[in-house]
Amino acid sequence: MRRELPKGDLPALILAVLGAGPSHGYAIAREVERLSENALHLREGSLYPALRVLEQDGLIVGAWQPQPKGADRKVYALTEAGAKEAQKRTQELKDYATLIHTMLGRIGHAPSA
């Protein structure tokens, strides 16, 4: 089942993808879809405002790079603060996922973790 990525999880995933190295917006979106084996769909319409907000917070920096063919491409990279925030948010998401799994296990809707 292909579903839209929840808005609240988007910044954490962007930071996690950029943790692997600088990337442009389109590549970030496709990487999220690839890592989820196409289970999650990330629209660029949500992605670029989220990238703007992460730039405002100083967690990423974007730089335009001219391309031999076609339009210039904006490549984003993590700042030092962004790298720390990426670790923090990744851990928060992992803890949250474990908690939900455990709760559902106790209710009896899923095997416990």
Added chain:
Amino acid sequence: MHHLLKNYLAVVAAHLSPLPKAQRDEELWELREHLLNAVTVNREQGQSEDEAARAALEQFGAPDALGDNIVWAWRRGELIRKRSFWGAAVSTPAVLGYLIYLVAGSGLLNRVWPSFNECYLAHPAYTMAVIHGLFFLCYGLTGMIVGGVFPKQAVKGLCLGLAFFTLVQPLGLDGGLCWLVFALTGAAVGVAFPSRAVRIVCVGLVVVALLWMGRGGLTVPTQPRQFLFRLEETSWWLATILSAWAVSRWRGRHARPGRV
């Protein structure tokens, strides 16, 4: 550019009306570049011009939702910039006032330079040159502190704060102006550290009290005039704590633009 992309950009542009023209043009230019990149990638995957344009628009989603997201992000950035500007403007006279007080009024100088009084009598020009050098350092330190806490719009905020300080400085640091400087200090701490402003202010006031004790300033008043002055000093300190508390409460209600 494909006509579908032009139509898409026109709809987004209509939703960006709250933005100033320059900002709107920049956002639309950036969006256009991102769209063209998406089309280029789609064409590299073997799609026709039409298919690539349609796929790119499908990837970007509804233009009105995108426009609303862009406006939201811009408003968030504006709020952060405004708070940083006013934080810098308010904290500049407060930080500068305190640093100059530490140099000139707290007795710290006498502790660090025990022969200050004798040196001033013997070589007034040299001594005043050193004092002015220390004041210059106070200005530099103020810039560093304020710029570090409020990095966005720091220079503009600093300029406004310095202008205010320069206008009121000839009034001298006494009476009502002291009350204002102490209250501004509390407000600045409340803006910068809303969750622990009162604690920081109380620790700062304890440090000031210790410096005053070292100068022999915190003695038990024995005359009515000394008692009234002690009351006035207490009101300055209360003004600092109250303004820190009030601003931190206000910041709590109008929370800093949250993380996305």
